[in-house]
Amino acid sequence: MLTVYGDIRSGNCLKVKWMLDRVGRDYRWVEVDIMSGGSRTPEFLAMSPAGQVPIIVLEDGRPLAQSNAILLHLAESTDVIPADAYDRARMMEWLFWEQYSHEPYVAVARFQRLYLGKTEVEGRIMQRGDAALDRLEGALTGRDWIVGEGMTLADIALVAYTRMAGDGGFDLSTRTATRAWIRRVEAALALEPYG
Structure with missing residues (x-):
């Protein structure tokens, strides 16, 4: 199952959640409290060297960061990417x-x-x-x-x-x-x- 590391207060994280919900993809949400340093732990930085949320980890273990890159990945072959x-x-x-x-x-x-x-x-x-x-x-x-x-x-x-x-x-x-x-x-x- 895909895993999302995000702070639910963040618009960048929310748009990833909305896209996942829209395409009906199963995912696990791991809340990362950026205000208490959750994105600066060694474990998090190993996945996301920039120390930013959101990040997704695909089923095969590959991480992907940057909210709009994640959106493009999740929306592949859907109606929210224009055919033209x-x-x-x-x-x-x-x-x-x-x-x-x-x-x-x-x-x-x-x-x-x-x-x-x-x-x-x-x-x-x-x-x-x-x-x-x-x-x-x-x-x-x-x-x-x-x-x-x-x-x-x-x-x-x-x-x-x-x-x-x-x-x-x-x-x-x-x-x-x-x-x-x-x-x-x-x-x-x-x-x-x-x-």
């Missing part, structure tokens, strides 16, 4: 953007406020997080999904921290296309609405 080569490349473009231009700001602000108890987050983080959320709002205006005519991995990857953006001090109230999209993705994944 251009749409598939656009989906990947959004996956790369999520980890480079969205998650480092939206998720980091959430982590600092919610888990470190900070009342103030560095202005640059907040500005770049707002810019990422504005870009997402623009991309979703007049569209139901980020790429193509149905939910893709881009939607799954981006909804994880976007739906939690308020925890980081970001205001989604004026981002109406984003809020409607969050509800669509939550419904498609059978998730309880966040917040």
